[in-house]
Amino acid sequence: MSTSPSNGKIIDGKIIATALKARVAAEVARLKAEHGLTPGLAVVLVGNDPASEVYVRNKGIATVEAGMNSFEYRLPGTASQDEVLAKVRELNADPAVHGFLVQFPVPDQISQQAVIDAIDPNKDADGLHPLNAGRLASGLPAMVPATPEGCVIMAKLAGGDLSGKHAVVIGRSNLVGKPVAQLLLKENCTVTIAHSRSHDLPGLARQADILVAAVGRPNMVRGDWVKPGAIVIDVGINRVPAPEKGEGKTRLVGDVAFDEAVKVAGAITPVPGGVGLMTVACLMRNTVIAACRQNGIALPKDF
Amino acid sequence: MSTSPSNGKIIDGKIIATALKARVAAEVARLKAEHGLTPGLAVVLVGNDPASEVYVRNKGIATVEAGMNSFEYRLPGTASQDEVLAKVRELNADPAVHGFLVQFPVPDQISQQAVIDAIDPNKDADGLHPLNAGRLASGLPAMVPATPEGCVIMAKLAGGDLSGKHAVVIGRSNLVGKPVAQLLLKENCTVTIAHSRSHDLPGLARQADILVAAVGRPNMVRGDWVKPGAIVIDVGINRVPAPEKGEGKTRLVGDVAFDEAVKVAGAITPVPGGVGLMTVACLMRNTVIAACRQNGIALPKDF
Numbered sequence: 001m002s003t004s005p006s007n008g009k010i011i012d013g014k015i016i017a018t019a020l021k022a023r024v025a026a027e028v029a030r031l032k033a034e035h036g037l038t039p040g041l042a043v044v045l046v047g048n049d050p051a052s053e054v055y056v057r058n059k060g061i062a063t064v065e066a067g068m069n070s071f072e073y074r075l076p077g078t079a080s081q082d083e084v085l086a087k088v089r090e091l092n093a094d095p096a097v098h099g100f101l102v103q104f105p106v107p108d109q110i111s112q113q114a115v116i117d118a119i120d121p122n123k124d125a126d127g128l129h130p131l132n133a134g135r136l137a138s139g140l141p142a143m144v145p146a147t148p149e150g151c152v153i154m155a156k157l158a159g160g161d162l163s164g165k166h167a168v169v170i171g172r173s174n175l176v177g178k179p180v181a182q183l184l185l186k187e188n189c190t191v192t193i194a195h196s197r198s199h200d201l202p203g204l205a206r207q208a209d210i211l212v213a214a215v216g217r218p219n220m221v222r223g224d225w226v227k228p229g230a231i232v233i234d235v236g237i238n239r240v241p242a243p244e245k246g247e248g249k250t251r252l253v254g255d256v257a258f259d260e261a262v263k264v265a266g267a268i269t270p271v272p273g274g275v276g277l278m279t280v281a282c283l284m285r286n287t288v289i290a291a292c293r294q295n296g297i298a299l300p301k302d303f
Numbered sequence: 304m305s306t307s308p309s310n311g312k313i314i315d316g317k318i319i320a321t322a323l324k325a326r327v328a329a330e331v332a333r334l335k336a337e338h339g340l341t342p343g344l345a346v347v348l349v350g351n352d353p354a355s356e357v358y359v360r361n362k363g364i365a366t367v368e369a370g371m372n373s374f375e376y377r378l379p380g381t382a383s384q385d386e387v388l389a390k391v392r393e394l395n396a397d398p399a400v401h402g403f404l405v406q407f408p409v410p411d412q413i414s415q416q417a418v419i420d421a422i423d424p425n426k427d428a429d430g431l432h433p434l435n436a437g438r439l440a441s442g443l444p445a446m447v448p449a450t451p452e453g454c455v456i457m458a459k460l461a462g463g464d465l466s467g468k469h470a471v472v473i474g475r476s477n478l479v480g481k482p483v484a485q486l487l488l489k490e491n492c493t494v495t496i497a498h499s500r501s502h503d504l505p506g507l508a509r510q511a512d513i514l515v516a517a518v519g520r521p522n523m524v525r526g527d528w529v530k531p532g533a534i535v536i537d538v539g540i541n542r543v544p545a546p547e548k549g550e551g552k553t554r555l556v557g558d559v560a561f562d563e564a565v566k567v568a569g570a571i572t573p574v575p576g577g578v579g580l581m582t583v584a585c586l587m588r589n590t591v592i593a594a595c596r597q598n599g600i601a602l603p604k605d606f
Contacts, residue, residue, distance in 0.1 A: 113443070129437070130434055130437030130438045130440075130441050130443060131433055131434045131437055132437065133436070133437035133438075133440045133441050134432070134433030134434055134435065134436030134437025134438070134439075134440065135433045135436075135437070136437075137433075137436045137437065137440050137477070137481055137485075138433050138436050138477045138481075139477065140416070140433060163500050164500045164501060164502050165502075166501075166502070172488060174440070174441045174442065178440055178441075181496075182440075185475060185496055188498075188500040190495065190496065190497050190498070190500075190501040190502070190507065191495070191496045192493065192494070192495040192496075193484075193488055193493065193494045193495075194493050195491075195493070197466050197467045197491040197493075198467060198469075198493040199467050199468075199469070199493070204493065
């Protein structure tokens with residue numbers, strides 16, 4: 001992928017995600033034409049959490065727009081763990097489904113880990129199965145979580161070759177912090193993983209050529225935490241009160257105090273309009289990768 | 304485990320490994336008495352590499368000394384990959400074998416990764432299966448590679464609670480660097496992974512409260528790389544010429560220039576006599592853990 005990454009300093013998620021989706025669509029077209037293969041992505045939604053509904057709908061639209069098959073399965077919020085696992089096994093066995101995910105969070109009666117462990121690692125579109133975490137850590141072909149992949153695509157577009165650069169990741173979740181660290185290590189960065197127990201977070205952050213904030217605390221990373229010229233990737237999506245927009249109104253902010261950091265950073269992702277837009281595009285890319293691997297089809301090197 | 308970790312500054316691998324082996328032996332005795340369970344460790348040796356022969360023999364002796372069952376299987380250096388995999392499947396199915404490993408390196412006609420992937424992750428005494436790497440990374444119960452586990456046991460004995468301390472790991476191998484980093488992260492350290500592509504390795508190392516050297520380059524880490532008071536864990540075992548001992552003689556040195564670093568460090572592992580002695584003890588501990596998990600037996604918390 002080669003795209004102008006930024007409007008000045010701003011790393012524009014919309015431009016990069018749109019380009020990636022177009023790349024995915026072109027690859028899907030090739031797979032259909034040359035191999036008669038239509039990649040399929042399925043989503044299982046348990047209950048009707050409104051935010052999940054929106055996200056699942058957006059995934060479905062993007063999947064169809066890319067020429068792929070989109071499948072959606074809904075289970076009631078009262079579904080038992082066994083019922084969810086039965087659906088997982090059904091999708092594991094369905095040859096039209098190359099990748100799928102169960103939308104989290106799931107209701108309390110269902111163990112998230114039990115669901116993850118039941119997913120065929122080869123169809124694990126979200127890259128959450130421990131086998132994929134381990135394959136990523138071991139440098140083997142893996143299904144990679146979409147948001148971390150999006151972060152690294154953005155960092156590379158902004159920074160070029162990352163080899164030897166010092167990346168500091170604040171946050172160590174299985175969903176973002178840890179896989180981002182693995183991906184940056186694979187890019188030959190020196191990688192520091194910092195978190196709530198770390199001493200002198202600002203001092204650690206100031207060492208970063210690439211600073212990834214993935215903690216879920218609004219505006220935690222201040223301008224003076226940023227080394228001049230650094231690439232700042234803000235994974236946080238936090239809803240905060242916005243009385244300036246009217247009583248009871250809210251707005252989205254990242255983990256980085258954008259107005260301060262933008263003055264210091266070499267490049268920075270905004271919130272909204274940054275990393276968040278990459279997740280669906282990377283999920284679709286994952287599905288194409290999975291479809292190719294399952295069918296022994298080589299992907300273009302730059303995909 | 305609680306043991307005096309050091310003779311002054313020196314973290315004595317012999318004392319710590321002996322104490323750990325005694326702890327393992329006591330647990331084995333309890334499992335036999337209370338559950339009629341004798342943990343069993345098997346080793347598969349392909350060919351007759353002299354260093355591997357010595358190592359396998361030492362493992363066997365230590366296993367029997369701890370009261371466990373020791374199994375040794377030898378295949379000729381000409382064995383095919385299929386023959387090795389057949390042995391792996393046999394051990395996967397053998398209820399008397401709770402943990403096993405195939406001694407690496409294996410001859411060229413056999414894929415190391417194919418062997419690793421074939422091992423039942425629950426019996427993976429060396430913790431090399433990607434599922435175990437992923438379970439470790441995801442904070443789930445895992446079989447953990449023995450040498451990294453030994454490093455962290457030593458660091459904790461020397462440094463107490465490691466929470467919030469800055470650990471710098473030089474080296475990113477699947478066998479040592481990456482799992483050490485995961486284990487130190489689990490201890491709530493800030494963790495930096497540095498490697499051959501890192502800029503300013505000395506400067507990075509000097510930040511370390513806990514410095515782990517796992518690169519395989521004799522005496523690479525100099526005294527002025529060490530922060531005063533730091534804990535230094537030297538994983539390197541390098542054979543170098545020792546003309547002072549006579550023509551053609553050699554000696555073992557670590558990745559750390561010991562004579563320089565010992566003047567600055569708060570505590571340091573020697574080579575030989577340090578980390579190397581922990582590996583067999585941790586392997587036996589792994590086998591006991593595996594035997595307990597496979598039989599639904601709880602282990603003492605401090606095991």
